[in-house]
Amino acid sequence: MKLRPDPVDIHVGSKLRLRRTLLGMSQEKLGEAVSLTFQQIQKYERGSNRIGASRLHQLARVLEVPVAFFFEEAPMTGGRGNMLAEPAQAGYEGEDHLSRRETLELVRSYYRIPDPAVRKRIFELVKSVGSMSAELAD
Known part of the structure; x- marks a missing residue:
């Protein structure tokens, strides 16, 4: 019987993917930096393989974030088999909008705009369109 990945492992993997993508780093490049294959990075990002403490520390250094990130x-959760695990697993929906590729590409592109005034206007435009869409949906 194959167990589902623990929600914490999925979360840590999605944060790994988020940071790697925001830096514009490929799975291959990250793997090379920590002496792993890109397939292993994929497994970490999906949460199907758990990341050990020393490896997480190594990844944090390469990605320039604290381990707490x-x-x-x-x-x-209280871990597998603990009474706290089930409610947490049931309520955890996995990847959220912030870790979707589309969101990450939008954020990266936004910060590539050199002029702060242009960035601010684009930000206001997107907020306005989002608000109008939400009002129309109601």
Whole structure:
């Protein structure tokens, strides 16, 4: 019987993917930096393989974030088999909008705009369109 990945492992993997993508780094490049294959990075990002403490420390150094970054907003669980695990797993929906490729590409592109005034106007435009869309949906 194959167990589902733990929600915390999924969360840590999605944070790994988020940071790697925001830096514009490929899975191959990250793998090379920590002496792993890109397939292993894929498994970490999906949460199907757990990341050990020393490896997480190594990844944090390469991605220039504190280790705590990977656990920000992580689901609260007591681990597999613990009574706390089931409610947390049931309520955890996995990847959110912030870790979708489309969102990451939008953020990266936004910060590539050199003129702060242009960035601000684009930000206001997107907020306005989003607000109008939300009002129309109601």
